[in-house]
Amino acid sequence: MTVFKNYAETKNKKPGPLSGLRVLEVCTLLFGPAGPSFLAGLGADVIKIELPPAGDVTRSLNPFGWFYKEQGPMFMHINPDKYYLALDLHIDMAQQIFKELCAKADVVEFNLRPAVTNRWNIGYEDIKKVNPGIIYIEKNGFGQWGRYAEEDRPSNDGAAQALSGYAWMSSFGGQPPLKQSIWICDVYGAMMGEVAVMAALHHRKRTGKGQYIEMSQSENIMRAMGWVWPYQQVTRTHAEPSGNRDQCICPADTFLCKDGTFAALAAPAPDEFKGLCAAMGKPELSGDARFKEHTERLKTENALAILKIIADWAVTKTADEIEKLGIKHGFAATRLHTAKDECEDPHRRARGAVKEIDDPMYGKYVDHEIPINMSKTPPKHRWTVRPVGFDNDYIMSKILGRSQQQIAELYGHGVLGKWKDQQGRRPPSDWDGQSGCILRR
Amino acid sequence: MADYRRAKWAAWADHVRGQDDPAKNFEKPEALDDLVVIDISSRSLAGCYCSSLLAELGAETIRIEPPGGDLVRTYSPNGIMVKDTGLAYLQEGRNKHHVTLNMETAEGREMFKCFIGAADVLIETYPAGKMDAWGLGYEELSKINPRLIMCSITGFGQFGPESGRQQYDYDNVSQARSAVQYGTGEVLPEGKTVKDMPWAVPTKAGPHIAWAVSGTFGAMGILSALYHRDNTGEGQAIDICTPEAYGRLHDYQLMWYAHAGVTAERFSSLDTALWLYGFYPTKDGGVFLGGLRLEMWKAFVDIIGKYDEWKAEEWTTLAPFMKKDWQLKYQAMINPETSKYTSEELTAKSVEYAKSGRLAPITPVVAEIVSPWKAMHDENWQDRGMFTPVQDPVYGSIICAQSQWKATETPPRTKWACRPVGYDNGHIYLYYFGYGPVKIKELQDKGII
Numbered sequence: 047m048t049v050f051k052n053y054a055e056t057k058n059k060k061p062g063p064l065s066g067l068r069v070l071e072v073c074t075l076l077f078g079p080a081g082p083s084f085l086a087g088l089g090a091d092v093i094k095i096e097l098p099p100a101g102d103v104t105r106s107l108n109p110f111g112w113f114y115k116e117q118g119p120m121f122m123h124i125n126p127d128k129y130y131l132a133l134d135l136h137i138d139m140a141q142q143i144f145k146e147l148c149a150k151a152d153v154v155e156f157n158l159r160p161a162v163t164n165r166w167n168i169g170y171e172d173i174k175k176v177n178p179g180i181i182y183i184e185k186n187g188f189g190q191w192g193r194y195a196e197e198d199r200p201s202n203d204g205a206a207q208a209l210s211g212y213a214w215m216s217s218f219g220g221q222p223p224l225k226q227s228i229w230i231c232d233v234y235g236a237m238m239g240e241v242a243v244m245a246a247l248h249h250r251k252r253t254g255k256g257q258y259i260e261m262s263q264s265e266n267i268m269r270a271m272g273w274v275w276p277y278q279q280v281t282r283t284h285a286e287p288s289g290n291r292d293q294c295i296c297p298a299d300t301f302l303c304k305d306g307t308f309a310a311l312a313a314p315a316p317d318e319f320k321g322l323c324a325a326m327g328k329p330e331l332s333g334d335a336r337f338k339e340h341t342e343r344l345k346t347e348n349a350l351a352i353l354k355i356i357a358d359w360a361v362t363k364t365a366d367e368i369e370k371l372g373i374k375h376g377f378a379a380t381r382l383h384t385a386k387d388e389c390e391d392p393h394r395r396a397r398g399a400v401k402e403i404d405d406p407m408y409g410k411y412v413d414h415e416i417p418i419n420m421s422k423t424p425p426k427h428r429w430t431v432r433p434v435g436f437d438n439d440y441i442m443s444k445i446l447g448r449s450q451q452q453i454a455e456l457y458g459h460g461v462l463g464k465w466k467d468q469q470g471r472r473p474p475s476d477w478d479g480q481s482g483c484i485l486r487r
Numbered sequence: 488m489a490d491y492r493r494a495k496w497a498a499w500a501d502h503v504r505g506q507d508d509p510a511k512n513f514e515k516p517e518a519l520d521d522l523v524v525i526d527i528s529s530r531s532l533a534g535c536y537c538s539s540l541l542a543e544l545g546a547e548t549i550r551i552e553p554p555g556g557d558l559v560r561t562y563s564p565n566g567i568m569v570k571d572t573g574l575a576y577l578q579e580g581r582n583k584h585h586v587t588l589n590m591e592t593a594e595g596r597e598m599f600k601c602f603i604g605a606a607d608v609l610i611e612t613y614p615a616g617k618m619d620a621w622g623l624g625y626e627e628l629s630k631i632n633p634r635l636i637m638c639s640i641t642g643f644g645q646f647g648p649e650s651g652r653q654q655y656d657y658d659n660v661s662q663a664r665s666a667v668q669y670g671t672g673e674v675l676p677e678g679k680t681v682k683d684m685p686w687a688v689p690t691k692a693g694p695h696i697a698w699a700v701s702g703t704f705g706a707m708g709i710l711s712a713l714y715h716r717d718n719t720g721e722g723q724a725i726d727i728c729t730p731e732a733y734g735r736l737h738d739y740q741l742m743w744y745a746h747a748g749v750t751a752e753r754f755s756s757l758d759t760a761l762w763l764y765g766f767y768p769t770k771d772g773g774v775f776l777g778g779l780r781l782e783m784w785k786a787f788v789d790i791i792g793k794y795d796e797w798k799a800e801e802w803t804t805l806a807p808f809m810k811k812d813w814q815l816k817y818q819a820m821i822n823p824e825t826s827k828y829t830s831e832e833l834t835a836k837s838v839e840y841a842k843s844g845r846l847a848p849i850t851p852v853v854a855e856i857v858s859p860w861k862a863m864h865d866e867n868w869q870d871r872g873m874f875t876p877v878q879d880p881v882y883g884s885i886i887c888a889q890s891q892w893k894a895t896e897t898p899p900r901t902k903w904a905c906r907p908v909g910y911d912n913g914h915i916y917l918y919y920f921g922y923g924p925v926k927i928k929e930l931q932d933k934g935i936i
Binding site for chain 1: 492566569645657695700701703710713725731754773774811866867870876886890893894897
């Protein structure tokens, strides 16, 4: 498409699609904060509100002790492109300030246990009074009602993987359920929350009406599990996992190759299956009664038979050779990619999917772009995270018009706060005391 | 549903339920019922999932298939078909009208252009260049309808050095290409080979998640483009590449490699970056245990009666537990303890600890690792309307997972599960083109629909 010519080089010259939208977030960990970051990437102004002085728990998290300039790398990945306000919402005066901000916002997002917002006097009914058009979303483990919610069960990504049946379906048959290495129920839930928010924005544009949205992370992932549910209804048996074999598509699996690496391939369509059989030097298989039609090939014993034939062939080829044969013969195939590929792959680099962020506080570092390319309004990841309460003065002056003296009083009352002298909360040790500050340097 | 002790804040729960119970969904307006969506996706369920999201929000969604149906119709475990439809598509045909159109004919392509005149959104999943070759690329279509939002979801994207690859996008291949699969799976012990333990390999995740993720990024792009269009009147093209989209969920691992040269290897059901966080065995299966704050980890140790023996009182930080060797050491110490209980007993202990434990109300997350069978029959989800069957006029009563969220004003909803191939040709061609039965017969005879 010519509209994407020089896309990565020219995207900064165009606005984001949500320019002018203001979003408040009172979230911690991953499920909550990951969502507003997508809106920020899409051009909205997102204000992350943390409880001072420790702020978001994710600031402490790290893989095997690795930090980036004392900051948790997942905090950086999950929370970019936001403004940082630290407001102690336990205090009445802070709740009042929060309401003032809500009156001037479009969206507000929470991931607290059920009924906590109500206890803090910032529940939907309270906020609706100051802004009837507000889109108000609460995300957590079990929603706001029902048995699990009322038992006040805590939740997180791993719990949702466990309770939804997702982990069960992601393992090999006969083996224990397998937890994902990524926080799928957190981040996928976060994405879906923003779909809900943007749909509500469209309704607000048409009617002026805001709304309240609640999302459970287990329920969200169950919706994505598709065929599992009618399968259990129709067959009256448990859906069972099948490792790397896609039970709905045949052939579709991951294979061990000659060089000890792995390749994944899929070839269900007639042209693809013919191509694969030709690549294997067994063109006659595409006419075999067991394999000719896709629905016949999917029958478990036929599927296992053809996959065995492919496995015996795959192990005589390198993963790269299989990928090249896929291109030549028109079936889908790839060698297994690693983080190295993710980082260095010229295709991803040329597309700007992996980019170098030029941050005033943390310097240059590598991160993912928002994986949505839009010809007129490209989403953009621009800067990274800030210490707890870093943008307090800017937000209080720009949006609420508070004077420096008033702001000082709010600090005095503990309504506003700043970072604790602790890893992940304070600025990086090489910070010059100025870079990144907006209002005053 | 079995009785349970109501929370102190039960009034709040009742209040919210009164406003957003899905049982009342059909009394409420729909967010996107002013939109027309055309879904011409092929072989990939990413496009169908994307259009499902819009259709559940009320958009009039027209699914265009080739005569005979798209390949996705056949996607089904063991080849099971309900009438003419496989179980995977029986979930993602929801709320859509289904028509057939032969895009290989010039007349079919002209009719497609007429749809574009009426459409707000077009979703397609052909390898890049296919729509252009038909004369139906974004440049052409935007001349017919400048307000059109066209979303392409593919394996290699619309630009970049590999975008010319003419391979279709499949979930398992995109999972492998995302870099996520590489670091997921059981660890192969030293001295063992893949032949000994064929399950100790890089492992993809559950049903079609890469497609669901790219389809959802597609929906985010479409809805944000709609926001822009509401303000400016202009449409645009959107490009989603499934391995990139799913790979976006790879979190810190890209940074870890770029700045420390580390490639995260498989770590079974533990977590490279979190403690306490993993799957543990029980008498009758397993549980997920989570306690990302020191107090929650201590509370767990207290629950299994090891608070004094392991000297939990003296722990002041979680930092040492984040290290790989400590994770493995403590995993080995925890396994025999959790194995003394059933999953239900451990869950109950955690709920009870929140009330009366030494560190109450702090308690660890304990969640039974259930089969989808158990999840589907769990009264909590049933009470919340997750598995309310759809009463489909053609396919009968079908259990679909219901929508992802609940809302007071415009909740998503499912009206029907699917339609047979070409079932809506009569209605849709009459409505959009004024073609009656005679004309439709003529088009059928020519192999156009």
